[in-house]
Amino acid sequence: MPNSSLPIIDISLSEGSQDAQKKKIAADIDNAARQYGFFYLTGYQIPEHLIAECFQAATKFFDLPTDEKNKIAIENSQCHRGWYAIGGEVLDPVHQQEGDIKEGLKIGNDLPLTHPLVTNGTPLHGPNQWPEISSETMPAMDSTLWKKTMLTTYDYFCETGLEVMRYFAMALNLETDYFDHWLTRPDSEPMATLSPIRYPALNQAETALSAGAHTDFGCLTLLAQDNNEGLEIAIPDGTWLSVPPIENTLIVNIGDMLAFWSGGKYRSTLHKVNNRSGRTRQSLAFFYDPAYNTPLINLTDGLSNSSETANETKTALDHLLQKIGDSFSYQKNR
Template identity: 40%
Template sequence: MGSGALAEVELSEDLQGREVAFDSIPVIDISTLADGSDEAAVAAKLRDAAERVGFLYVTGHGIPQTMIDGMFAQARAFFDRPQDEKMAVHIGKWPVHRGYFPLFEENTDPAMTADLKEGFDIGRDLGPDDPEVLAGLPLHGANQWPQGDPSFRAAADGYFNALCRLGARLMRGFAIALDLEPDFFADKIDRPLAQLRLLHYPPQSGHVAAKTIGCGAHTDYGCVTVLAQDANGGLQVRNTEGEWISAPPVPGAFVVNLGDQMARWTNGRFQATPHRVINVSGKERYSMPFFFDPNWEAEIACLPSCEIPGEAPKFAPVLAGPYLQSRFDATFTYRQDKAAL
């Protein structure tokens, strides 16, 4: 799909993100989390960002820009395929929530209409003899792959595995930030419900109202999200004053935000911050969120360091996998259609 000429765009007043310097969302160099030389200092910065904002930019993450750029190129090539080729790997044809979904398939904000975006979901690629597959765990199994392009799978596998390592490193930093043992989360994320999502947002023109934006306001469902976004921007984050602010791309940095499960684990101490996407760049927008979520059976209950003396936890315990599955069921139309059968 070509970007074409820039179109006239008029945003409703409630959709106008206030332009602020990007450092209103903290930028944190996490390189010392990898070598262990200064974990405490990084953890303190992670704690501050998690408690005040729920969003941060991370640099020093160790993932080569060439790998990120290569995955973006693969995403663009996939979304440029004819619609019938993309629908051949539709997410509804696969039992474990993997594959392509077209425009308006997902509705992240139930108060609005469905999202103006298409995507492709990739998870841990598990064979039929994997113990979790043999146990029949939902959301566990093989990926769907587009036909005729083995380079797509090779690039996705490499990028996915690199992000899993980064997700584990961030969880180590958050454990230290929460006054837990550094490896506290290790046995809860060693078989993660991780998901790489490739997204394409067509450009919007004319009057843009809240019911017709790329991705409706929502919090993420899981633990930690690591986002690569192209240069066209469009991400907005709602701050504690209820204002929507822009979260523009920062060269060489990922956007990291926390989800509902981390908020539940920390008794609301760490923030799951609402965000949305509005593509008014006049160009095709591409982004690649990576959701690093705990093992299926991990219990998400108030952590000891987050208990408030004399008060009950704010959230009831849940299991990570069933909670995540319930959120997919609520937001994807294909899953709702199946439930009605």
């Protein structure tokens, strides 16, 4: 097992006093979120075979010719869904104007064109773009199976995200279901996104990064990694800490929104990807974000929000639109 300073938190419950176990899990999550903003998660209910199948499906898509992938280019979507090419996302424009050395997919809450949020023109809401797969373009997998794999994975990640957010509610001395209203149907339509990502191997002489240093935009990120290292996080002493893959774990990290809600108590930690493994690296990032009208306010007593942005940003949608507009060049041309 690779060495890491990050805690590994098990959310499975054994026999005995479940209340006591839940309080211990909430306390462990609270400590990790304060110190690092990142931790390993185990004991979740996502089947490992499903994560493996999702990786395989993503690989088959990324292996397609560019003209096939371009059929679902993110530029063609009105709600930021689909494929983006290498350099399509620029997470650190100050140091890497040419963009990240990665390609990825954005798969979100698949709303029909008739949904009220879509007909009202609410940004970031609408249908996904799905690839048209044939036996010629993607052997051993058809469009129906590919779509089912992605949507099933999406649903499982939603369930795990909600479970973790309930522990955060406990840690913040809120009712356990405090965040449910903004994160679950039928009360709301959360803006969660499943994002398979592929990072080509970088030449050792290159100075570019696979993903520039950034904080995540939303509430909570759940990340499945393949067997290749590359993820690094900034820790308080000013150095970078490697976060290697550990079998049967996910990485959880705090996004900007949860940092707002906690009044700066939890860290939305700067991180980057530096794939010097000599091999192609893949990950599955799940951005668990709330309904568009969720207010970004300090939910804690006696703490001031240290972020000026929190004073300017009123809702989850406001913040996501700002961040996506800053990091995807195609958005600037709309």
